[in-house]
Amino acid sequence: MQSWDDLRIFLSVARNETLSGAGKALRMDPATVGRRIARLENAIGQALFVKSPQGYALTEAGTRLVDHAERAEQAMQGARSVLTGDAETLSGQIRIGAPDGCANFVLPRVFADLSKANPDLDLQIVALPRVVNLSRREADMAITVSPPTASRLSYQRITDYQLHLAASETYLSTRPPLTRLQDLHAHRIVGYIPDMIFDKELDYLSDLNLDRVALASNSASVQLQLLRQHGGVGIAHDFALPFAPHVKRVLTGEVSFTRSFYLVRHAEDRRLDRISRFAKALAQGVKSEVARLEALL
Numbered sequence: 001m002q003s004w005d006d007l008r009i010f011l012s013v014a015r016n017e018t019l020s021g022a023g024k025a026l027r028m029d030p031a032t033v034g035r036r037i038a039r040l041e042n043a044i045g046q047a048l049f050v051k052s053p054q055g056y057a058l059t060e061a062g063t064r065l066v067d068h069a070e071r072a073e074q075a076m077q078g079a080r081s082v083l084t085g086d087a088e089t090l091s092g093q094i095r096i097g098a099p100d101g102c103a104n105f106v107l108p109r110v111f112a113d114l115s116k117a118n119p120d121l122d123l124q125i126v127a128l129p130r131v132v133n134l135s136r137r138e139a140d141m142a143i144t145v146s147p148p149t150a151s152r153l154s155y156q157r158i159t160d161y162q163l164h165l166a167a168s169e170t171y172l173s174t175r176p177p178l179t180r181l182q183d184l185h186a187h188r189i190v191g192y193i194p195d196m197i198f199d200k201e202l203d204y205l206s207d208l209n210l211d212r213v214a215l216a217s218n219s220a221s222v223q224l225q226l227l228r229q230h231g232g233v234g235i236a237h238d239f240a241l242p243f244a245p246h247v248k249r250v251l252t253g254e255v256s257f258t259r260s261f262y263l264v265r266h267a268e269d270r271r272l273d274r275i276s277r278f279a280k281a282l283a284q285g286v287k288s289e290v291a292r293l294e295a296l297l
Helices: 004-016 019-026 030-044 060-084 100-105 107-117 169-173 181-186 220-228 238-243 267-271 273-295
Strands: 049-052 055-058 092-098 121-127 141-144 153-168 189-191 233-237 247-249 257-266
Touching: 004 019, 004 030, 004 055, 004 060, 019 030, 055 060, 092 100, 092 273, 100 107, 100 121, 100 220, 100 238, 107 121, 107 273, 141 273, 153 169, 153 220, 153 238, 153 273, 169 247, 189 220, 189 233, 220 233, 220 238, 220 247, 233 238, 238 247, 238 273, 257 273
Parallel strands: 092 121, 092 141
Antiparallel strands: 049 055, 141 257, 153 233, 153 247, 153 257
């Protein structure tokens, strides 16, 4: 089998799908990356990628090799942890992907506390209004609102959280009364851009039979800002409302959603004690912070 360096370069091309993207990640010249891939393919006697103007797509052989290469990557990370002492302390760099609502309102306090307790730990939050791609190593682990379907990923449910209809006090004082569900049709609705909802668990308004979204964004944080600016009525996370003191819940007896946060990571990562201990601390922190913020309402 080839050296770890060959597999490292192969993995980067597989994840970035271009020589330039892989070269940037590896801090190598793209032409050098291309030569190394060609050398690897010659050595094993099989094409690992289909090359096109759009980039590098894995062949069947390349797809099989990804599993082997990722296991080698995990072994190297484990060895590095032991040699540097990371197996005993939370240190180094860990990147977490999360939906922007969680990233904006829950993770900052959790990460600040983790950083204070582990001064050698560098934490990064990737806040995206979409699912973070762990296979391309966009992050070391991710918080999601649905469990993953990929077999190479493992997950644990962290906690449930609540969502309700909400609007600003100013908006409600200038609009028709909102005392029953049918009254929503006389109000401006704030919500997700329908064709950019990246997870079915976020499609709240379909359950309310509301066809028109007057003010829309693919970001839950932007939607809350629209509510703060008296834009209309929309679904908001209970844990986000303490950050918008003049936005209040409405129709709580008729409309209430319960969703869950999941912590997702590569199944192979469970072999790394450092990552497992961080995952445990992160999950506990998120659970506690959601409970703290919801209790403020």
